[in-house]
Amino acid sequence: MTKEAYSELMKQINAGKFVFTGELEPVKTTRLDEVIEGAKTLKEHVVAINITDNPTAFGYMNALVPAYMIQKEAGVEAVYQMTTRDRNRLALISDVLAAGALGIKNILALTGDHTTIGDTPQAKPVFDLDSATFVYMLKKMMDEGVDLNNNEIEDPPKFNIGIAAAPNANPLEPELLKIERKVKLGADFVQTQCVYSVEQAKNFLDAAAYLNIPILVGVAPFKSLSMMKWMVKFVPGIKVPEEIQESLRKAKKTGGKEAVYEINIEIFGELLREIRKTTNAAGIHTMAIGFEWIVPKIIERAGF
């Protein structure tokens, strides 16, 4: 089923192009130059860039501002991530309208990590809406031109709506049914959390094929060996194959940091190529926060 395209990202997906997206994280700062630089680095290689919204419940700069600025200053489309963790439905409507006014074309509707796992764990968690009810509200605003209470919106906004997925979820069925709910509500595309092997990607894509929604598989290279070790140890659901772990360890021992980068480019370049060649993914969502420069290298290594 072809979705109506308002964004360049959706246009390219609809055209059957294998797309890449990137990710940038506005941090605890009042500076925008790093995000804009990051966007410029990624620009030639991705069709759109996600701007994270207080990721893992850390209090950072409002994502709407950098989302607007990368479009304006770097000329690359934004996927404005919005979580329901910090804002009730009134505040969400305000930000959605503001995003429309600023020419944002994609919104990734998320529930968001719980406040207690972030840097301000004492905060009152909001979760007035969840990602599904948020998609419902967005569609109502766009398609019917009204808010949740049917109050009319002057010049309603148009977005393509993305949702997230956990490809390694165990059990997987409730995850799929949850996506199904949001597909029925009108979500346009999926961006997944990261996979580390083509099998992980394939398993999920096969299971989700019946949903008939374009899926961008998440891929996240490791900034360092210690980051990989930390993730393997503390983030359940992240399954890094032993060969990858071993190659990274070996690289670090023999060639230090540079060699770790190099092996990342090799491993993830290969993974990208395999995903494109052997699966029905609509594209790949790359996440390399703080070392965006590696994404073009990985994409080039993959031969795109």
Add this chain to the structure above:
Amino acid sequence: MIIVKQKPLEEIFEMTKNAKNFLIVGCDGCASIIQVGGERQAEILKTLLEMKSRVKGEDGPASQAISILRQCDRQIVVSSLNPVIGDYDTLVSLGCGVGVQTLADLYRDKLIIPANDTEFIGMHDTKADKFYEMCRACGDCILFETGGVCPITRCAKSLLNGPCGGQSNGKCEVGGWKKECAWVQIYERLKARDRLDLFTKFRPPKDYRVSGHPRELGNEILGEDAAT
């Protein structure tokens, strides 16, 4: 029932330090069933408070410990306490927050001290000796749709359309993947009954006016007869 937990003694001592005499009021309702607020606990607290005042070398207040049927019922409180309340200037309640407030409302010239922290509406698993929060009194029960597992209470994000991406092997991201993910439990219960249609059903945004506090209910709760 309402799960309560006794406050640290230091905190109770601090609140009672200026009391001349006091009446310790237990509650034979929830607080007594879980052995935090009944007659026995009232006696123990009395002894501790007396010891404390003796340690400080002050005159021990003429205290008394009693327990009443339910502190959350005005009429029961009136009929049980009026005969004994006499000249006590301080009441220490071993009930929940409702009990404390009922006493405070009825005896406005007295100092009412809460000895407990009120935790939640919960279940007692006596075998595991653990208490579990089960209901947040949302005023619009959806347990039928969710296989008898309450997502408002037992999902850390109160999601109506879970699970979130944080569940792993059926455990919740909040608290480090130790507690059960309510939405995986809901999925399992509904799957076992072949009712995954209820799981996949979209639940629209909740109307929070229903649970907006403070809530009041009229006599519809007891029926017409009770009003007269």
